[in-house]
Amino acid sequence: MQNINDIVASIRRGERLSASDALVLWREAPLWLLGELATQRKREVSGRSVFYNRNVHLEPSNVCLFNCEFCSFRRRDGDPDAWTMSIDEVEARAKELRSADITEVHIVGGVHPSHNLDTYVEMVRRVKRQLPHVAVKAYTAVEIFYMISRAGVSIAEGLRRLAEAGMECIPGGGAEIFDAALRKKICPDKCSAEEWLEVHREAHKMGLSTNCTMLYGHIETLDERVDHLERLRKLQDEAPGFDAFIPLKYHSRNNRLSAAGECSVEDDLRTIAISRLFLDNIPHIKAYWVSYGKATTEMALAFGADDIDGTIGDTTKIYSMAGGTERPSMSVEELENMVRAAGMEPVERDSHYNVVTKKVVDKVERVENKMEHKSIETKKIATMAEERVVARSKAREPERAATKRATAPVRTTQSRKPAGEGRTKNAKSTVWAFLRRRPIIANILYIGIFCMALVVVLFFALKSGTRHNNTIVVPNFVGMTIGEARADAERRDLNIVVRDSIFDVDLPGGTIVDQLPGTSEVRDVTVKPGRKIYVTVNAFNRRQVDVPYVAKQTLRQALNQLERSGLTVDKLVYEPDMTSTDYVERQMVGGKEITSTSNRKVSVGTGVTLYVTYHRDNQQTFAPRVVGMSLAKAKANLWDYGLNVGKVVYDESVSDVIERRQARVYKQSVAIGSVHDRGTKVDIYLSANDNLVDSLRLVAEKEAERAETERRKLQQAKQREADSLAKLGVIN
């Protein structure tokens, strides 16, 4: 599809968003549009409700066998600031929490070298012994996979033991980013994406609900984010059971990925919105306030989030140790105020998204209950005045999982009656009784109502008759300059209103890139005279942005940081090095070197020259597939492989600037999988002819698969050769 207008129309029709369309939206859609679309989708799922809960975290240890690049929490056993609670200490902590007003304990810690499945099971059992009324949400799939593999039992059996001890649901941590190559870089010890997904699949099959997360804003690409979301969506289609998705913003303090920096708030909001739109089968999108901070969380509610997590009570250190909210704690009142400030309705939930009602039943309501002959059962609930009625989930029967899910995102234990409904019913029955006793008055009233209805019908019929031909076909303003569009609109009695602006280097300033209402190739879109047409315009003045210092890190990290700052690559200049390949040594902008202390601002879209290393044994790289990709994506892909962008040529199907934005690559000057020196220039040829591009893309995808297999074989052969040389003692 690729064209924003078409993608938006398809979303509005309720169609599923494809991965490639999600990428286009992510890169190109104006922020306001994402907010509008995601809010609409959120409303369909949870109306004006935004959920929170009363929870605490229990972090029994920060000692972890695994050593992830992004983690600031982890310590080695024996480190001065390492802690490990014994099982008795865990139980004592749970006992302290008996007086706390909570519905959930979230247990998560490290993968402790001396803990096994029995330890983890016993921990849950002890917590549950002290807090039988509280739900235990425990252990990430990474911890679970490790402990279960170590115990040598099946995942199903391990989960069964944990569930039997009282684990009611599984948090979403440990997913990070599923892409295997990136996972290897940022969390090489953790279980694979497939293993993480398998734990959740098994849990869902058993009727255990779980959450899922994505750690974003470090060195991952947008493609990798979309791939991650796609794998979650696929699992949810196959084995539903995810209650909520939580995009986790990477925090950069005190860990080895710090040089990647942190992403912008705009990126956070885009991520929340795309998650809402893409994950059409996961009911809740959580803006975890501890990670985002209060201001961004509040904004996230206008971008599709419908959950903000809970009171926390200063019980988690994962985020504060990485530079997130210090001593995180919010009262119910504060959480509710935050939701109300965003114009939504706060709703307390339990761990299964049952609504927790704090019902104060007044006298009037009890009388009404009697009059309406409510069932004895309902009355019993109603007389539990002043009590918090917490919807507790029963035993977790497997069929429950199959019946709940996205179709019924919110369950309430008491059907919530709109305020005053009982009184209205009462009044109605009194009016009817009155009319039955006085038939003459009733007849006069009926005649009066009939006459009024006739007048209303005639009024609307006449109005539509006289304005019958008074509609205007909405023209396509996209591609016109704002001046041209205004003149054209005036002739047609329409009003142009600029609603947003973007900046695209490839387009002249003032060009309209989007409009609402849009036009359709299938039928005319008509509006009334004087109607406002909202347009998005390409700005004249480039936004000024800070040039980030991207040197002294890998090429990939540098590219991601540039992308996030709205900058691009001018050129990759490769230089030989004794030790490393694809490491950025220096960077220049406009002929001037940027250092870590330079305070340089440039226009958005400016190119940065990166001086990158190659080791003498590693001078060559492979040409990736760029056929089928947009210009931006093709460029990013080439740089990622250490190649430069050469000529960019458009075919005759591209006649204007707008078609340029929609064009995709149909030819590349070097064969997919062919070997080249790093820094080689690759020419790309673009077309707006979708049929042509799609058919060539299919061929290219096959070619890329074949090249990848060849490459792997070659690599294995080289490895074998090196191994046998090493055995013979001929070490290079």
Ligand code: V47
């Ligand atoms: O898996 C670790 C992330 C996760 C950093 O299910 C970091 O309701 C940012 O999963 N910057 C654990 N993130 C927390 C988690 C979670 C939190 C709240 C609610 C739920 C839920 C789940 O925290 C880890 C990792 O992805 N993390 N370090 C960091 N420096």
